[in-house]
Amino acid sequence: MNLTLRIWRQTGPDAPGALTRYQVSGISPEMSFLEMLDTLNEELILTGEQPIAFDHDCREGICGACGMVINGQAHGPERTTTCQLHMRHFRDGDTIDVEPWRAAAFPVVKDLVVDRSAFDRIIGSGGYITAPTGSAPEAHATPVPKEAADLAFEHAECIGCGACVAACPNGSAMLFTAAKVVHLNALPQGAPERATRTRSMVATMDAEGFGGCTNTGECATACPKGIPLSGISLLNRDFLRRA
Amino acid sequence: MGPLPSVFGMALATGTGRRPSTLTTLWRSTVGKKAAMAVSGVVMLLYLVFHMLGNLKVFFGPGELNGYAAWLRTVGEPFLRYGWFLWIARCALLAAVVVHGVAAYQLSRRDLRARPQKYLHQRRQASYATRTMRWGGVILALFIVWHILDLTTLTVNPRGEPGHPYQNIVASFSTWYGGGIYCVAMLALGLHVRHGFWSAAQTLGVNNPRRDRTLKICANLLALVLTIGFLSVPVAVMIGVVH
Structure with missing residues (x-):
């Protein structure tokens, strides 16, 4: 799968943030959304860019760390955690918008990580x-x-x-x-x-x-x-x- | 003995210190303020049911309606003086409107502050009635001012004859703006009641999974009956059934 991602990048709590566009290719439908982000981060590290910061821990849907808003929906289109959301729920060529939780009580720490x-x-x-x-x-x-x-x-x-x-x-x-x-x-x-x-x-x-x-x-x-x-x-x- | 370290706060909170009064605790919390909105809303809703039933007398001629309006002033006699019942009802309603409006304003400001940034994608999950509660409330507040100026103080009524509500109603609804304003407001009322009634039950903690469906049906029926009942009068005037 080839995807266009628009991801919220913000260097720190007080820095202004913005959506940044990324292209990822070679994504398999079996990958979880976090594995897809890992793939993108590996590419970013190789090119010397800062990887995208996001929270994750258990990756089996029980810890609640991996929060992000995907296309306007918390944890994305399926009723599950982001780590249990698989890329088969998206189509080849899709543009996917990824933002952090938005709430005054949850200030952004960096990129998709909120406090x-x-x-x-x-x-x-x-x-x-x-x-x-x-x-x-x-x-x-x-x-x-x-x-x-x-x-x-x-x-x-x-x-x-x-x-x-x-x-x-x-x-x-x-x-x-x-x-x-x-x-x-x-x-x-x-x-x-x-x-x-x-x-x-x-x-x-x-x-x-x-x-x-x-x-x-x-x-x-x-x-x-x-x-x-x-x-x-x-x-x-x-x-x-x-x- | 000085204040105890806060780690023991919860365990000992029942025995030490003085809590603010129940009403203060309620009004200061979001949950309590919502309860104040729910109770004042139910008071207004009860009033609306009787108001709508009273309005239907318009279909039985000027004698019926004007007689009913005159009787309203004599309710409670000789214990209450002429007109006192109406003034007591007006004071209670004014209190309900003020509590409802102030709580709505304060809660809305808080809600907007709590979510300062929107998502790229606006999801339309909640019903139209739910999403229009705030603006619907503003429309209804403006309508109440118009309605009192039109049919209580008769300031803006085209006929404005005290003691002749039937003739004043017909005069008001015969104008395009009089009927128009009323119809728009009644549609807003229907939507407001549709979400408001169920929401009040949820807020006051009387809803549960077994009652949920029944409460939603009740809310829809109440909204429908009130809207149709209220709308029947201007529509009847406009099509010439009541003249």
């Missing part, structure tokens, strides 16, 4: 339980109703990639915060700190400069892990009851 530590600070303000848990307890020591376990697990799937924020027209982190709050609040271990957790995480989310939710549903559509939009309703309910 997502705002998410860490939201987690840090209540996305845990304070009781020392020691080693893994006996599975039946704390009974968890099936419904609660399913609800918690569905929301625990969040990998914190930030696609929800990137896709939201308001740069809102409600789906991310909802995933964490609902996951912990649904379980007996998380119940004692339910009120403080919900208040504290929402307060941090607001303080980080994320926008508000206008229920457009873009976040849940973009989420590679399928966190449901209904999680936001559950977060709202918990917050309103405990404010």
Whole structure:
């Protein structure tokens, strides 16, 4: 496959960025999007140019590092992470636009790399339980109703990639915060700190400069892990009851 | 004892320090402000249902409508003085409009700041109703001013005869601009209610996956019934059914 890429290049957080056009050839349809970028970077290094900076880690769709907006869609045209997006979803001769996550709370570090530590600070303000848990307890020591376990697990799937924020027209982190709050609040271990957790995480989310939710549903559509939009309703309910 | 190190903040937050009042916490957070919008929206929606039903009296002649308008001033007598019920309703509605508008303005400003840079590709995933909430709201706010000047204070009404709403309505809707402004505003209202009703349910945390479909159907039905009900009056005047 031969492709034309238009990639956002930005040397640093305060430097002005711009789209730069690149031609890549010899791309196989089996390659992942990141492998395609690796191929381009190898060529750039050989010609003495700076390679394109992008985040990546596990490359198996579970770490959430590889965030980028491809043709206006977070993680590209398939509902998966960029590392699991394969070039067979593009056609030979396509022009592909690649941009970083766009949100005030996620400043660009370099090229396609953004600073997502705002998410860490939201987690840090209540996305845990304070009781020392020691080693893994006996599975039946704390009974968890099936419904609660399913609800918690569905929301625990969040990998914190930030696609929800990137896709939201308001740069809102409600789906991310909802995933964490609902996951912990649904379980007996998380119940004692339910009120403080919900208040504290929402307060941090607001303080980080994320926008508000206008229920457009873009976040849940973009989420590679399928966190449901209904999680936001559950977060709202918990917050309103405990404010 | 001095303030505790912040690492223990969450564990001890329930027991130490003083939190701001519930209303302050709500208004300061994006989630709470949205709830204020939802509640004020529901208040206005309830009013609109009764307003629309009252309007339909126009089809039963001037006596019916003018009698109904006169009766509205006597509601609550002798406990309330003549006209007081109407003024209480007006104050409540004004409060709802102000809360709704101020919250919308503040949240919108925040949302625009949170997403300072657009993507190259504008995705049109959300429905037309969802995307037009802000401008639709502005149109409705301007319409409310026009509507009050036209049919309450009678300042811009072509007939402007106090105590004769039927004749004033016919006079207003007989002009191209009177009917035109009203029809455009009612279409905007339908769209606003279509997203607003479901969004309010989501914001107040009463939505869940099992209710989602029902709530969306309710929102569509409510929007349709309100739009058709309100539009029937100017259309009837324009085609000469009501004269």
